[in-house]
Ligand SMILES: Nc1ncnc2c1ncn2[C@@H]1O[C@H](COP(=O)(O)OP(=O)(O)OP(=O)(O)O)[C@@H](O)[C@H]1O
């Protein structure tokens with residue numbers, strides 16, 4: 116199957132998310148879509164999947180011009196998409212999610228679809244329990260489920276929007292193997308990614324977007340330097356680890372046990388010192404999230420002692436943690452961090468330090484303008500947050516950080532950011548550590564952790580199985596710990 | 602109390618619960634699809650009036666029921682269209698419609714007040730009605746009561762056993778994801794608002810043609826809509842649990858009548874009002890059952906766990922937030 120996009124435009128008011136994009140994909144091809152945050156990658160792919168309507172341009176499938184009014188129409192033509200923010204049903208079971216959209220009518224076809232799901236799942240080495248609720252799955256497993264569902268409805272062109280953010284290394288390998296297998300079977304894959312290494316090992320061709328326009332097409336093997344040139348105005352410079360001289364203890368936990376997440380947290384003992392950068396490694400959902408939520412007062416542990424600056428925080432509210440200088444930035448942007456429907460200025464009004472009876476709109480507006488400038492968010496003070504590109508939502512979240520927190524708890528702070536932005540964020544965060552702020556962050560990228568952390572904690576199954584200084588270890592050793600092989 | 606009296610008591614509970622169940626199931630469907638139809642109290646009255654008047658004029662109970670159902674559906678369509686297609690607040694539209702529908706019902710129905718009209722005939726089910734105890738309790742009623750019983754089963758089967766029911770539950774959870782799967786969330790929500798409205802209309806018709814036959818001001822159905830709205834929450838958006846709630850409420854009402862006779866010294870108002878605070882108390886329990894701290898505390902009391910589990914239920918995630926195209 117051959118899909119061609121010609122001169123695609125998508126305008127939101129005066130914003131030209133896509134501004135005349137051309138792209139073609141053949142059967143059996145894995146085609147990478149690259150570009151910085153806000154370049155228009157997701158928009159282009161959503162146009163192709165029928166999720167949004169284009170302003171202008173033509174789409175042809177096997178030489179026949181098509182018009183996708185809804186995702187249903189696109190999937191009839193064999194085009195399906197895995198969205199950047201997962202569009203699945205957390206409260207329903209794996210099997211229900213798999214069936215939804217494939218079945219209609221009154222006949223109970225559970226057993227038929229159960230029998231369909233299992234072999235498909237083993238075919239790609241996925242391991243999904245049909246009866247488990249999707250809320251119990253990791254991001255990677257939710258993706259696997261979506262991919263199987265799309266294949267089951269007969270998708271021949273599979274679009275994946277940043278599938279490698281937030282999944283474990285093993286899941287990534289499984290995913291890549293599956294994608295290669297699909298390509299061998301003659302299907303096409305369109306892959307949006309920020310990671311050049313991923314495109315390098317997987318793609319036959321790439322298209323680079325910048326500010327809604329195509330800035331380059333390239334065949335494998337790719338010249339990384341040239342790709343970066345096409346993606347960014349200025350080349351990214353990686354941050355280097357700061358030599359911290361850790362001071363007194365800021366956070367201490369002893370024998371903390373907590374529920375939540377998939378694994379909970381078991382007997383956690385840890386000290387974090389002032390000015391230290393601590394990276395939390397481990398498979399997604401191995402307890403890092405629970406740890407950060409307990410440390411920030413978002414959830415209360417079942418037992419154990421949590422102290423901030425020597426003061427016991429047991430039974431204290433999130434607000435009191437905040438007042439003690441603890442700041443938490445969660446990973447799920449639109450679920451916990453931002454309020455969909457409100458615009459950027461309204462978010463700054465919500466975050467204003469002192470709650471007054473009247474909102475000071477002028478202050479909020481100037482704060483919004485200043486932060487948009489400073490964090491280079493591509494959006495306007497009045498843009499509703501859900502209209503920002505994924506990476507820009509992340510930047511916005513970071514721009515809410517207070518001036519001088521004592522302890523910053525960040526859950527996957529650079530998830531979804533392009534290389535240049537990720538580096539920029541770390542250089543920005545390092546200005547905090549210079550002021551003696553401690554940072555504890557989780558990340559699915561081992562490289563990132565090794566690059567910036569002074570100390571690394573590895574989580575496995577709700578336990579901290581390794582606690583080392585960054586200079587005393589390497590990726591291989593950490594990788595084994597992450598997999599639970601100590 | 603001997604066995605005879607107990608069966609009469611329960612028969613009265615089952616009969617009295619019929620319209621409440623129909624309305625509660627109707628609202629359960631609507632809310633499962635992500636829409637709140639707050640106009641329930643008004644639209645029950647309006648359809649009760651419409652059903653009685655048309656039945657009176659045509660001498661046909663069947664026509665009354667059909668018209669009643671259609672009126673309920675019509676009000677639901679208004680709520681749905683205003684919120685889904687015109688992006689108006691569901692709560693505001695529903696609330697205004699409650700008041701309008703009620704006043705309209707009293708206004709149009711006024712000339713027909715206190716008239717002797719047709720009503721649904723009893724229809725004991727042969728053989729089954731003769732079973733001791735269960736016979737009189739479940740099988741010696743009229744068909745709207747049987748309908749209420751059958752609806753509980755059908756709706757449960759529909760929601761949890763059929764692909765269409767799966768889509769119904771899905772659209773209230775995440776309309777965007779439903780859209781991405783090639784379905785039209787707006788049409789689905791409109792459809793289920795209509796289905797829910799039909800049941801609410803039937804509830805109204807059941808009041809004026811069976812439970813409290815006739816029309817007047819007050820008719821006797823007043824307040825039921827609000828109770829039905831509360832029962833949907835009580836039932837955790839599950840038809841069987843919602844029906845249990847309806848029976849509980851009906852039981853409290855019937856007991857009120859009995860107790861009035863036994864305890865004449867207590868003012869009758871107490872018994873009329875008592876079911877309402879009792880319902881609020883159960884709602885409180887339900888929200889407690891959602892709290893982790895509370896759950897942790899009762900963990901040591903295993904006998905309470907099944908009870909808590911039965912009470913817990915989470916609202917459809919997208920309740921009240923209609924789908925907006927991007
Ligand atoms: N609904 C919308 N309304 C207004 N502007 C929008 C809307 N959706 C996207 N945009 C704008 O279009 C531009 C492109 O967004 P898009 O989501 O396609 O970027 P992206 O390349 O996927 O970025 P990222 O890597 O951060 O996910 C952004 O500037 C974004 O703010």
Ligand SMILES: [Mg+2]
Pocket residue numbers: 156157158199276504505506
């Ligand atoms: Mg994107």
